Amino acid sequence: MKILIYGYGNPGRQDDGLGNAFVNRIQEWAAIEGLHDFSFDSNYQLNIEDADAISDQDLVIFADASEEEIEDFCLSKVDGTTGLTFTTHAASPGYIVKLCEELFDKKPLVLLLHIKGFKWEFQEGISEKAKSNLDAALVYMKKRLLHPEKFNTKDLKRC
Amino acid sequence: MAQKITIEPVTRVEGHGKVTIHLDDQNNVTQTRLHIVEFRGFERFVQGRPYWEAPVLVQRLCGICPVSHHLAAAKALDVIVGAGTGDGLTPTGEKMRRLMHYGQIFQSHALHFFHLVSPDLLFGIDGDPAIRNVIGVALMHKDLAVQGVMMRKFGQEIIRATAGKKIHGTGAIPGGINKHLYAEDKELFLNGPDPLNIDHMISWAQAALDFFKDYYKANKEFIDNFAQFPSNHLSIVRKDGALDLYHGVLRAVDSEGNRILNDVDYQNYNDYIEEEVKSWSYMKFPYLKHLGKEKGWYRVGPLARMNTCDFIPSPLAQKEFEDFKAMTNGKPNNMCMHYHYARLIEVLHAAEMMKELLNDPDLMKGELIRKGNKLDQGVGVIEAPRGTLFHHYKINEDDQITMANLIVSTTNNNIPMNESVNRVAKSWMNGQTEITEPMMNAVEVSIRAYDPCLSCATHALGKMPLEISLYDASNKLIDKKRT
Numbered sequence: 001m002k003i004l005i006y007g008y009g010n011p012g013r014q015d016d017g018l019g020n021a022f023v024n025r026i027q028e029w030a031a032i033e034g035l036h037d038f039s040f041d042s043n044y045q046l047n048i049e050d051a052d053a054i055s056d057q058d059l060v061i062f063a064d065a066s067e068e069e070i071e072d073f074c075l076s077k078v079d080g081t082t083g084l085t086f087t088t089h090a091a092s093p094g095y096i097v098k099l100c101e102e103l104f105d106k107k108p109l110v111l112l113l114h115i116k117g118f119k120w121e122f123q124e125g126i127s128e129k130a131k132s133n134l135d136a137a138l139v140y141m142k143k144r145l146l147h148p149e150k151f152n153t154k155d156l157k158r159c
Numbered sequence: 160m161a162q163k164i165t166i167e168p169v170t171r172v173e174g175h176g177k178v179t180i181h182l183d184d185q186n187n188v189t190q191t192r193l194h195i196v197e198f199r200g201f202e203r204f205v206q207g208r209p210y211w212e213a214p215v216l217v218q219r220l221c222g223i224c225p226v227s228h229h230l231a232a233a234k235a236l237d238v239i240v241g242a243g244t245g246d247g248l249t250p251t252g253e254k255m256r257r258l259m260h261y262g263q264i265f266q267s268h269a270l271h272f273f274h275l276v277s278p279d280l281l282f283g284i285d286g287d288p289a290i291r292n293v294i295g296v297a298l299m300h301k302d303l304a305v306q307g308v309m310m311r312k313f314g315q316e317i318i319r320a321t322a323g324k325k326i327h328g329t330g331a332i333p334g335g336i337n338k339h340l341y342a343e344d345k346e347l348f349l350n351g352p353d354p355l356n357i358d359h360m361i362s363w364a365q366a367a368l369d370f371f372k373d374y375y376k377a378n379k380e381f382i383d384n385f386a387q388f389p390s391n392h393l394s395i396v397r398k399d400g401a402l403d404l405y406h407g408v409l410r411a412v413d414s415e416g417n418r419i420l421n422d423v424d425y426q427n428y429n430d431y432i433e434e435e436v437k438s439w440s441y442m443k444f445p446y447l448k449h450l451g452k453e454k455g456w457y458r459v460g461p462l463a464r465m466n467t468c469d470f471i472p473s474p475l476a477q478k479e480f481e482d483f484k485a486m487t488n489g490k491p492n493n494m495c496m497h498y499h500y501a502r503l504i505e506v507l508h509a510a511e512m513m514k515e516l517l518n519d520p521d522l523m524k525g526e527l528i529r530k531g532n533k534l535d536q537g538v539g540v541i542e543a544p545r546g547t548l549f550h551h552y553k554i555n556e557d558d559q560i561t562m563a564n565l566i567v568s569t570t571n572n573n574i575p576m577n578e579s580v581n582r583v584a585k586s587w588m589n590g591q592t593e594i595t596e597p598m599m600n601a602v603e604v605s606i607r608a609y610d611p612c613l614s615c616a617t618h619a620l621g622k623m624p625l626e627i628s629l630y631d632a633s634n635k636l637i638d639k640k641r642t
Contacts, residue, residue: 010326011326011327012216020326041325042325044225044325044326048274048293048308048311049308049311052308052309052312098294099297099304102297102298103297103304103308122204
């Protein structure tokens with residue numbers, strides 16, 4: 001089973017780097033656990049080439065910071081969307097999934113991990129409140145990723 | 160009843176903006192403005208930070224063209240650490256940076272053409288907006304959409320191999336570069352499996368040009384006349400007049416090709432360029448001082464570069480350049496939609512230059528850094544995908560940045576973009592009683608030609624829906640549309 005964990009955001013903008021921090025932490029954990037099915041990536045934002053990056057995966061987990069009114073973190077299934085994106089700067093996960101389907105005829109299971117953030121200024125480092133959310137997301141995801149074949153979209157920690 | 164129409168944000172433009180169009184009682188356009196309504200204040204943020212952090216810090220501006228800011232900042236700091244002005248680096252240092260830069264140009268231009276512009280060309284300005292996007296392209300012209308994806312991917316991989324990583328790349332440092340090119344990366348870029356190798360990229364770049372030229376033959380009137388107007392053009396060029404996207408001297412020509420800025424050292428840019436502030440936009444309005452605000456504004460970017468340079472130092476792109484110049488009998492090309500043509504010539508040039516550099520042994524060995532006597536300020540200028548990018552820093556005796564001034568590409572194109580909006584609005588909207596979606600898209604097409612990065616130009620962050628507001632003569636809102 002091929003699994004891609006992909007965080008995106010700008011670590012130079014405080015909690016906007018939550019997705020990147022999640023990938024760093026989960027990569028360290030996977031190395032310690034000796035898990036070999038995983039690959040990892042990070043970027044400032046999703047862009048069109050990510051449609052190719054996810055096309056040969058069985059499971060993709062995007063990790064992103066969230067400004068939404070969620071408790072600490074949540075996990076949702078990503079379906080392809082054709083909705084107009086205003087900029088390529090902000091290509092959505094759904095847009096990437098749709099591109100993957102249309103260009104490469106592949107439909108990996110794609111999930112989006114939202115981690116609640118609070119601060120977005122020109123600074124390195126995650127805020128204390130967001131760190132707590134990151135830790136909670138890591139506990140949840142590590143448990144699930146030990147048995148990725150059992151990922152069932154019906155029992156996700158929904159938003 | 161006079162009306163005011165507001166379009167925000169501009170779709171398929173990098174970042175966000177808002178356009179207002181004022182109509183008089185007869186529904187004729189009286190005034191247009193491209194507004195920038197947010198401000199990040201990045202130049203103040205870097206004050207007090209150690210100067211050597213700047214090439215990484217500036218990548219926080221946004222994630223769209225971090226390589227351009229990374230390199231422009233590094234070039235400014237080259238001056239501060241006594242490594243000269245761009246041509247003072249070691250061969251390895253300069254060539255690694257050039258490879259990084261051509262990778263950025265290649266991927267950025269490919270993204271813009273295939274995924275932002277091609278929907279307008281393939282489906283028409285008045286095409287169904289439901290399919291006039293890259294998903295529509297993917298459904299009807301899958302090969303084009305795939306090419307765009309894979310060309311961008313190739314450019315991104317070049318950046319990774321030279322900058323070190325995708326986020327907060329550290330490749331360029333004051334006085335040079337921090338690594339050589341790995342042999343396995345070189346082998347992959349030169350001889351990797353199709354399509355991700357440089358020869359395939361060159362053939363795709365040629366195919367993209369052929370696609371555009373075929374389109375041009377069938378749509379000459381539109382491509383030539385849409386939002387065309389005379390202007391000055393500015394860029395850096397190599398000292399011998401060649402197109403050079405990494406380093407050179409500042410040159411500007413007027414709409415007839417007369418030199419109005421004659422190959423000057425960009426360290427003295429302040430002597431030649433002034434920035435005007437206007438109350439209705441956070442984006443400044445640069446112009447050439449000696450010509451004044453009214454006559455001194457200029458275009459930058461691919462079209463301007465084709466107009467300022469004398470030749471292109473790579474054979475395939477040079478051939479295309481000759482055809483391009485022949486269209487206007489060697490005179491500057493002032494046709495807005497020819498930005499796309501020029502951009503594709505640069506895609507081919509970037510691919511050729513990447514191949515040349517990948518075969519250069521200097522990338523695999525040699526000194527990485529050069530330093531000399533430290534100075535207290537430096538200016539770095541680079542031709543970013545969107546146009547000329549200025550970074551200027553001053554430092555104190557504690558090596559802290561005390562002043563930073565950035566003139567980003569989109570800011571340089573501020574007045575031309577406003578002019579384009581004005582031309583298109585008058586052409587499409589005069590006398591109309593209803594503002595249709597194709598009319599609004601026409602305005603956006605005129606802006607998209609410049610490939611602006613409004614996020615970068617204003618240091619803005621945020622998302623806005625597309626909103627159109629209509630005001631009467633007393634500025635009372637009488638209609639509003641959102642998409």
